[in-house]
Amino acid sequence: MKNPRLNFTKLTKQYLLVVLLLCSINIQSHAQNKLKVKAFHVDLRIQVMTMPALKQLALKLHNQGINTLIMEWEGSYPYSGEVVISNKYAYSRAEVKDFIKYCGSLHIDVIPLQQTFGHVEYILRHYKYAALREDDKDFSQVCPSEHELNRELFTKLIKDMISLHDSPYVHIGGDETFLLGHCEKCKKKAAEVGLSRLYFDHIKLICDIVSGLGKKPVVWADIALKYPDYIHLLPKETVFVDWNYGWNPNLFGNRDKLLASGYEVWGAPSIRSEPDNFYIEKWWNHFENIHNFIPQIKALHYQGVVMTSWSTSGAYSTVFDSNDDPVALYPIRRVYPLSAFNLLITAYTEAVKSNQPLDISAFIRGYCKTNYGFSLTDAELFRTALFTAPYPVAFGKVKGKTDLSLDNLVDSTRSALNTLNKLKPQKNQQEFEHYRLMAEIRLFYLNTLRLEAAMNSDEFNESVKGKYRATAVALKDQSVKLDEKFNRLNGGFLKAGELADEKALRNAKLNELFDKLVK
Incomplete structure (x- = not known):
């Protein structure tokens, strides 16, 4: 006969294990649900999307659990008072309101x-705002010593934003102030009170405008991390966004000081950032960023997460006329449009929902099966092609890879493209075509760089020009086909003028080489 006491002890242990398991699940679920803000950042500085595409993006994000959009409208916003700021792609106020x-x-x-x-x-x-420039040639930053001019302008702009947005928050930027302490006024003030005070006096001015209008200011955290001494000057309702795209958490400054400041903090990974370009996307970096940083965000008890997605670096090349007056600004870096990034968007939203770090390989296999009908073998081929040799090139050399030549990189990219072309998705074929087009653009660009390298060699002279004309003509023909495919896949997603802008930049280097060779 079995001992009833032993049975009772065994049942008690099993019961306790079940209770502990349920408690663990509840604690993990509670930790996950503490992310009150689950956001996606839309960058419209370039690649301005059509309104139907914006709505489609919002619906997709909603269906995947996102509850917040951070809209970086920039010149696409239809300012009512300072109308000169709005650019040729600006939406109407009715469109924004809708x-x-x-x-x-x-x-x-x-x-x-x-x-x-x-x-x-x-x-x-x-030039209406020239008095606010920190530098007469670099227009990237306002002078924080011009308190009243800043107060006047940004009160108008923020009131305008609030008039169409009903969010309790206003994001005021505040990142990458590379010219801090640059002009003579600011140099003098920085020498007297330090760069931290110079920075936070201006940020406080802006935060006070936002708070005075009944909203909570949101600020990128990089400069606060770098110069934290006067962070306490800001209103207590200020929110900082700790953006980290895969680097040491203390890259900008000691993160512990931000955590100890008492301010609410959100975390921000990225799916498009440096060194991504229209001819390179570091897919693995972004997957790894999601895998590593989102669990950190939860463990640090941040109250929000924001996936950033940068269409450009935010740095510009300025064209001046003879009077040193700017006539054009060109973004230094463009990335392939957001239309191609459903894979990473879904990886982000799944990671936010999960209590575990994203299993990158398992996620890609599952996504490929669900969205493309791929077998495990095909999913692995896709993953390998996606992650193949994502190295930038400068001056005809592969950056950071002394053992890899430009010719090797061309061969690797061609192999990846061949793999993508052999794969046959059973559904979502148009989405899959973006991967192929990105690889085609990369191969086209690398071949253009190879032609450029040959023309920059000591062996290049008038007698050998004919040798390279056929290459230039073939690339020119290929560029026409790529333009047609790009327009077909992104027409309706980007505004028509943006398609033309993308084409001009994508072909600029080849066109210059072509004109030298084919006259």
């Missing part, structure tokens, strides 16, 4: 991002 109403129906909060310190080229390029 979009925010649509997002509201999806229970998505739309936070406007109004840059108020750095990254204000789109404002300061206009």
